Amino acid sequence: TAVLSITKNLYKKVKSSDGDKLLELNKEIVKPGDLITIRLILKTENDLEFVHLKDLRASSFEPVDVISKYEWKDGLHFYRSTKDVATHFFFDTIKKGTYVLEYDVRINHSGSFIDGISTLQSMYAPEFSAHSISTKVKIE
Template sequence: MDYVAIVDDRPACFEPVEQLPAPMYSDGIRFYRENRDASTRIFIDHLPKGTYLLSYDMWVNNAGTYISGIATVQSEYAPQYSAHSSGDSIEVK
């Protein structure tokens, strides 16, 4: 797929270590990452068929129980092609 956008909604207690937007390379994929207030957005020019793990480091700033956000992937040229993860509960001690 070409021009894929991933929106990763974060739990309230997580903050990305790298705050500035930057081009990145992980698992054979080149992408551009930008952080928003409550989510991280990843933009990929070309995503070949397969399974990939794109990760980034986060800080945890408060203890408690939080609901994780969902991650949504969508083709920018064909929005009918999209998928999302499930949410879960996270307990920080």
């Protein structure tokens, strides 16, 4: 099995009386203006130091939160930086385990797009790396 893995899933965020619901993107019709949640699932079997995660976005996705900042989620401390093409996450340490990162984007125009891959790599030991698959996104 791989020491390091990353999975990327896309969900349509829908408001309901019960709060926000996440619906699988490939089963939903999406249109400009819809809110999409990008979920990144990181798994590591070793403790790692100085790790970079680059998450490429489809060209029709505009990030909702563009302010670069330090964040803390589920025991994972990181710096998140949003750029034109990708969102970057920088980790000083990642302890052995499974972690879920999410952020929202808004669809800004229609068409067929390929959502980019996510690449997770140790900066000290580049042989420890993983990437996700890309997803085709059809926006009506």
